[in-house]
Amino acid sequence: MFSALNHPLRDPLSNELHARPFLRIDGPASVSHLAIYCEHDKEIHDRLLDALAKAMGLPAPAAAHNHYTAKRGDWQIKWEKHTEFSTFTFVLSNAQTELFSGAAMRELPASWIDLLKESVLVAVHAELRCAAQAEQARTEVRERLPGPVLVGSKVLSGGEVYCDWLVHEDHFSRFLVLDLGFREAQAGRLIQRLFEIETYRMMALLALPDARRHSQFLGKLDETLSALMQRMERPGHDHDDGYLLRELTHLAGQMEAHAGLETRFSASDAYEKLILARIAELREERIEGFPTIAEFMQRRLLPAMQTCSSVWARHQRFATRVARAVDLLRTRVNLAQEEHTTALLEGMNRTARTQLRMQHAVEGLSVAAISYYVLNLSGAALRALHAVDIALNPEIVEGALIVPVVVAVVLFTSRIRRLGHADSPA
Template sequence: MDHPLRATLAAELHARPFLKLAESVSLSHYAIYAEQNSSIHETLLHALCLDTGIPLPTEGVTHYSVQSPCGWHLKWECHTEFSTFTFVIPRHDSDYFNDIAIKGVPARWFEQLAGIRFVASRMELLTGASASAARNSLRQWIDGPILVGSNVLAGGQVFCDWSVRPDGFMRFLVIDDGFREEQGGRLLQRLYEIETYRMMALLSLPIARRMSRDLDEIHASLQSLMQSMDARDADCDDSQLLVKLTHLAVRVESLSGSGGRFSASRAYEKLVLARIQELREERIEGMPTIQEFMERRFAPAMETSRSVWARHEQIAARIARAVDLLRTRVNLAQEKDVTRMLAGMERTARNQLHLQHAVEGLSVAAISYYVLSLAAAAFRALHVLSIPFDPELAEGLAIGPVVIAVVAITRRTRGRLRRRDASGEGQFLRPSRQPI
């Protein structure tokens, strides 16, 4: 009875459960980003399973959670652009931020991460006496230039410095002062998601910086072209200006290929801010909270990306308007040229009509002359036959009727030709009703 997608979509709410932690744990988190190799994520997971003896996941899954024989718990998630490997193991000593969470993972597996390891974090969740001891010696474990910390979830504390240490890892120290069930696991997941999504959001920053330089050049060229368009005394070729504007439009359009990256960064930024809100931070005197730290360091970078993309859209719109204005001016100039050409054609046609009338008058005179010449010959022949009339008088009297007759015949012929031309043009313009 159910739709084929019902079970899959309903299970999506429970697809990535939080870790259930009830003791001190050590966590190592990796985010893998390989833009040109989307198959590397499953390849790494299968290689890890084969190297450590854990079962292979079902084909096509996007998340996988399993306990390994080495003692650590693996949580793997495949996202749209990246995948994450999270190793969690119970902690029973005070040698914090070491490799205990990844013991048993062969070095050859880590060698496959060369060039694609995007995030590497180590976290310690401490409870009881070990938590109090670590709180009293924070700088022993987190010695970055800025110590960031806050009370979170009304039951613990988080300390970090957001610095990548020489071993390539960031450090997060979490103190459990009375978390309820699963709060510790949710907190750790929110923390490494904040770092992962933050890094993914910042992928647009290098693009924005390169694009900003390109936009500076395009803006300067556009300003120069607009001044050329506005110069009234400049003898500029509008067609050349239109070609240059088209080239600028192509350059701007080529930058639009980064639009997907900027859109993704805005989505990741929203996730970062949402995860920070979920921490429900309270200030620890003398330390900036995670939210304050991000507002000072992360927010300006995101604002830079947004402003560059907004500037790109504004310049693209300006170029489009300039092209429309110049195209309108070119069309107006073409219409003026066509008007002048039509006026010249009209003058030529009028002159041809006058010439035609003159030719018609000369034709009437010539035809009349030839007809009268023939009539004169006929009259002389009749006079020779002794018919009693004066041939010269008869020829003179015939001039008028002959001229009138030639004029009438000429006009009738011209009228017939005009009616035939009009009838032919109407038939040409009239749509045919016969099937093709």
């Protein structure tokens, strides 16, 4: 009855805390771990699990699952799906086999292994030995882990871990775990943490090839940007602004085309934090003559991670420089356009003033012409009146009319001009 009151996400979120339980491993045990990563085939993870369950007669995985476990006698499998990869962990308990013989994977069908193709990013064998077998395995450490650097430490106050971080002839890395007094389930938690450290290390390093390529790419772009900025600062090259703006915009486009690398570098940074957290959970204590896992990662992994972070920081700084250069050039282009527009307006003003003066001159000529025609008409009328014996002198009267006619014409044209100004829009 109360279940109807629950939020739809309550049960899924609550179950998330229990979605990935630790392995329970009883020693001696042989454990193998595979991490599957294929950026071009996102469906490979579920496909591999379904194929393995069917080939080995295991229970079918549930739909929309991120975790799967199955057990058959002393053999068990654990599968987990993460954001970018999935992991298969195979455990053979009570193993009395030779160290690092891959006993936990012997039952896997060859047809299923062929399905892995080139998707295995991490492959690790771990051997757990207890009591007298642990003492015997300790004497074989140098033989079983012949890498140039042998790492070893006391962990969880009850055991020891040895590894050389080397991919051996069988294409597997190796961890040797000695149970010298682990409490219940500590061995399983320890081995899972070791697998996570190795998996996250490889996932973090996926950004390193991109960082190296991108560093060379940024170097070329930096040379191009410097040349463009020097050309922009040379005197007398204002006519190149259009070309420079196109080139800088092209650089900005190239930077945006590589902005997708941010996802890879951000993921690398997140994986590095997980590695450091898992190492801290080991609670390592030094074994005389052996570097600890934390020291090894500090010396070997940290420089690679710093390379990735520095390359991305350089990318962001360069993108800022390109954006600033584009803004500066656009500002210069806008100023040049404003100066050109101002010059055009001044030219238009000069033309308008010239036209006004010409208009005034034409108006003056118009007054003279109109007055001349009016006086001629008046003279003709006066001569006609004189011809009919009206007593007047046409020349005297015509001369007397000159001033009144001119004044009348001036007043008439002025009125017309005022009426035109009044009718024109503001």
